[in-house]
Amino acid sequence: MNTSPSSSPRSLRRSESSHRATLEAALDLCTEKGYGRVTIEAIAARAGVSKKTIYRWWPSKSAVLLEAFTERLVTATPFTDTGDIAKDLRTHITGAVDILAVPPFGPAYAGILSEVHHDDELAETVRTQLIEPRFEEAVGRLRSAQEQGQIPPDADLHLAVEMLYGPVYYRHVLRKPMQDAEAVGKLVDHVLRSLGAVATR
Numbered sequence: 536m537n538t539s540p541s542s543s544p545r546s547l548r549r550s551e552s553s554h555r556a557t558l559e560a561a562l563d564l565c566t567e568k569g570y571g572r573v574t575i576e577a578i579a580a581r582a583g584v585s586k587k588t589i590y591r592w593w594p595s596k597s598a599v600l601l602e603a604f605t606e607r608l609v610t611a612t613p614f615t616d617t618g619d620i621a622k623d624l625r626t627h628i629t630g631a632v633d634i635l636a637v638p639p640f641g642p643a644y645a646g647i648l649s650e651v652h653h654d655d656e657l658a659e660t661v662r663t664q665l666i667e668p669r670f671e672e673a674v675g676r677l678r679s680a681q682e683q684g685q686i687p688p689d690a691d692l693h694l695a696v697e698m699l700y701g702p703v704y705y706r707h708v709l710r711k712p713m714q715d716a717e718a719v720g721k722l723v724d725h726v727l728r729s730l731g732a733v734a735t736r
Contacts, residue, residue, distance in 0.1 A: 570646030620680035
């Protein structure tokens with residue numbers, strides 16, 4: 536480890552504390568004011584850090600909230616392997632629905648998505664740091680089920696992932712009521728049937 540003053544254990548702890556405080560401040564403000572009214576100035580004031588500190592780590596408020604959202608989504612939607620692909624997909628999709636259905640995460644992600652159409656850098660960050668890694672993890676979980684004989688070997692796993700996530704994000708973006716547990720179960724069963732698998736409950 537670099538032992539220079541800028542990377543001393545105390546300095547690192549302070550940096551990590553400031554980083555965490557910034558993420559939490561951004562989420563709190565998003566809950567209180569709504570995504571559109573959150574500013575870097577407000578985040579800095581709430582977190583007790585300088586604007587310069589925030590801009591050293593993130594280029595915009597969208598980037599701050601994207602990291603906070605991604606961190607929470609990854610925690611809430613693990614790709615577990617219990618040996619039952621239907622059960623595991625229901626658990627995974629339900630976790631995503633639960634995050635998107637409530638503040639601050641749902642509104643924060645909706646706000647981020649509203650900006651990707653005119654912010655190429657943000658769009659690239661969303662793709663590379665959130666969408667693509669999660670997509671590949673989902674394909675990996677389906678491939679594991681395929682190797683276990685639960686999904687036919689000729690199934691299009693990439694298309695299956697799009698079929699699973701599409702309805703969830705469609706409802707989120709259009710602000711339609713999110714799926715309940717029964718609807719999530721039907722979605723998962725439908726996708727698995729389309730692959731030639733037999734969903735179980």
